[in-house]
Amino acid sequence: MLVSALQFAPVRADVAYNMRRLRQLAGECSFDLLVLPELAHTGYFFTDRLELLELAEEPATGPFCSWLRTLAAERDGVVISGFAERDGDGRLYNSALIALPDGTWHVYRKTHLFYKEKQIFEAGETGFFVVEWKECRIGTMICYDWRFPESTRTLALRGADVIAHPSNLVAAASLWGPTMATRALENKVITITANRCGTDALDGETLGFSGESRIIAMNGRTLAVAGAEEECVIAAEVDPKATRKKSFSDFNDILADRRPEHYAC
Secondary structure, eight states: OEEEEEEOOOOTTOHHHHHHHHHHHHTTOOOSEEEOOTTTTTOSOOOOHHHHHHHOBOTTTOHHHHHHHHHHHHHTSEEEEEEEEEOTTSOEEEEEEEEOTTSOEEEEEOSSOOGGGGGTOOOOOSOOOEEEETTEEEEEOOGGGGGOHHHHHHHHHTTOSEEEEEOOOOSOHHHHHHHHHHHHHHHTOEEEEEOOOSEEEETTEEEEOOOOOEEEOTTSOEEEEOOTTOOEEEEEEOOGGGGGOOBSSSSOBTTTTOOGGGTOO
C-alpha cells in the first residue's frame, strides 16, 4: 500500500490560493492513502470566531470537502485532510474529513484543543474511530492529539493499522518526531504525520510551523521525511496487515499483556 503525506505552507485566510496549491501538489503524486495538514484550506492562526466562520465549511456541501471527495474518487484512494468545520448551528470545529473512493466520508473532530484554538473551536465529541478501506484499517487524530498516548492507544485498541495525523505543529520536529516513533512502536502501528511549514502572523504574534512531515513504520523506523520548509509529497510502501500481529515473542503481546485494572487513577 502506498501511503503519502502532503506538506505545504498555506496562506492564512486565502482559501483560493491554498486550494490551488493543494491541487498542484496532489496532482503530482500517486497514493492509496493521502494525508494533508490540519486546517489545510484556511491556514491556522485565528482568534476571531466570526472571521473563521466565514471561511469554514459544512462537510457535505463545502467546496474544499467536495474537492477532497472528488480527488479520492478520481485516484481510487483515501484522502484525509484537516479543515475548519462549520455545523448547521454555527459551531466551529477543528476537524478532519476522511474521504473514501466510493463517495462515502466521515468527520473526526479534534479531541484536544491547543493554545488559542480554545477561543474559537468547540471541543470535538466524535471520539477516536477507525475506518476500513480495502482491508486497511485507518484511524485519524489531529496535531496536539499526539501529546496524549491515549489517542494512539485508543485507535490501536479499536483495530487501526495506520494512523493519519494531519498537523500544524509548532513544536520542533526533534520533539514530536521521536515521540511519534514511540507511538508507532508502542502500538505497533504505522503513523503518517502531514505537517505544514511556513508561518502565520496575527496581531503582532507570529507562529512558525516545523514541517518535517514523516511516515513511520510499526517498528518506529522513519520511512520518509520532508524538509523543514519544503513543499512536497512524501511517500512509502507499507503493509498494513503486518501491524495486526501484536506479539513480539512466544510469551508477549503488547495489547493482550495490558492490565487496565491497574491503570486507573
